[in-house]
Amino acid sequence: MSSVTEKSDLNPQAANGARPSVCGDSQTLRHDWSVDEVLKILRLPLTELLYAAQTLHRHYHKQGTVQLASLLSIKTGACPEDCKYCPQSAHYAKETGVERETLLEVDTVLDKARVAKDAGATRFCMGAAWREVRDGAEFDQVLEMVRGVRALGMESCVTLGMLNQTQADRLAEAGLTAYNHNLDTSPEFYSEIITTRTYQERLDTIQCVRNSGITVCCGGIIGMGESERDRAGMLQALAALQPHPESVPINALVPVAGTPLGARAPVEPVEMVRMIATARIVMPKSRVRLSAGRKDFSKETQLLCLMAGANSIFYGDKLLTTANNDTDDDLALIEEAGLQLLQSEPSVE
Ligand code: SF4
Numbered sequence: 001m002s003s004v005t006e007k008s009d010l011n012p013q014a015a016n017g018a019r020p021s022v023c024g025d026s027q028t029l030r031h032d033w034s035v036d037e038v039l040k041i042l043r044l045p046l047t048e049l050l051y052a053a054q055t056l057h058r059h060y061h062k063q064g065t066v067q068l069a070s071l072l073s074i075k076t077g078a079c080p081e082d083c084k085y086c087p088q089s090a091h092y093a094k095e096t097g098v099e100r101e102t103l104l105e106v107d108t109v110l111d112k113a114r115v116a117k118d119a120g121a122t123r124f125c126m127g128a129a130w131r132e133v134r135d136g137a138e139f140d141q142v143l144e145m146v147r148g149v150r151a152l153g154m155e156s157c158v159t160l161g162m163l164n165q166t167q168a169d170r171l172a173e174a175g176l177t178a179y180n181h182n183l184d185t186s187p188e189f190y191s192e193i194i195t196t197r198t199y200q201e202r203l204d205t206i207q208c209v210r211n212s213g214i215t216v217c218c219g220g221i222i223g224m225g226e227s228e229r230d231r232a233g234m235l236q237a238l239a240a241l242q243p244h245p246e247s248v249p250i251n252a253l254v255p256v257a258g259t260p261l262g263a264r265a266p267v268e269p270v271e272m273v274r275m276i277a278t279a280r281i282v283m284p285k286s287r288v289r290l291s292a293g294r295k296d297f298s299k300e301t302q303l304l305c306l307m308a309g310a311n312s313i314f315y316g317d318k319l320l321t322t323a324n325n326d327t328d329d330d331l332a333l334i335e336e337a338g339l340q341l342l343q344s345e346p347s348v349e
Contacts, residue, residue, distance in 0.1 A: 039232035053277035068315035069123035070116035079129035095258030123155040132162040150175040168212035180217035186233030215246040223253035223267035252293025269301035280309025
């Protein structure tokens with residue numbers, strides 16, 4: 001399996017001639033999609049949708065490359081938020097049995113990052129089940145983790161809940177590549193899923209991240225009972241961010257017993273393909289990440305997602321607290337598909 005470096009000059013003007021009609025005539029990235037327009041794209045005949053997404057993908061991204069991102073829970077459980085999909089919420093702890101754990105030691109986290117790097121990951125994401133960042137020893141410890149991951153030559157991403165501008169600036173100073181804070185769903189459906197934090201608070205956190213110069217990782221989840229219009233609404237809200245999030249994780253709900261969404265039916269694979277293709281079309285420069293829920297998809301579904309414009313997968317046996325695909329199977333899939341892995345920067349350890 002060969003490796004390549006990321007195409008550095010993604011050209012927003014590059015779509016001349018072959019841009020699919022669904023994208024309009026504009027030569028610049030759009031932030032003014034209406035929900036109706038996005039819905040129309042989401043509902044295109046599948047072959048047309050895939051063709052449009054793949055055409056844009058080829059204009060904006062190095063062909064045939066995929067980034068492996070590894071995700072580690074650095075502080076598990078007892079989160080005061082009530083996200084209905086999340087086994088880490090303290091609200092459902094009795095039913096899920098997920099217990100509060102303390103923040104992992106820096107050395108433990110960096111050992112995991114080295115293992116992930118050796119296995120081919122170039123991005124290391126660290127998640128803490130916090131409502132918000134609090135200044136103090138634990139935040140200082142996270143800053144140390146960020147510095148350590150960057151020293152390994154990996155992209156470093158954290159998801160720590162809400163933060164303020166000073167905290168975002170400190171993360172930027174530590175060298176953080178990206179901050180993950182998902183919109184989760186459409187503004188209209190949001191209150192069905194989370195009541196302890198507003199949509200606007202999410203947008204405010206994302207703005208702090210953007211102001212600090214850290215790149216934004218922001219996406220959402222399907223399969224929580226939302227309508228097709230809500231899915232379009234979520235993509236519209238993401239594409240309205242200026243600039244678009246550099247990274248857009250699209251997750252399929254992993255129903256966890258004990259959470260309020262524990263009994264939901266699995267997402268139909270083709271619905272995931274449609275979401276990824278539509279994300280690729282409305283945010284053509286972003287790295288679209290095929291994220292949670294992939295474990296239940298066939299090899300063929302995953303390949304269709306990659307064809308539809310996904311250019312990253314989460315890699316490693318676990319995604320925070322839920323199981324993920326087998327790493328050997330992932331590498332075999334990538335090799336079989338003739339894809340190439342995005343390469344790390346040199347380590348400065
Ligand atoms: S904020 Fe994050 S960790 Fe907390 S309940 Fe929501 S998804 Fe889970």
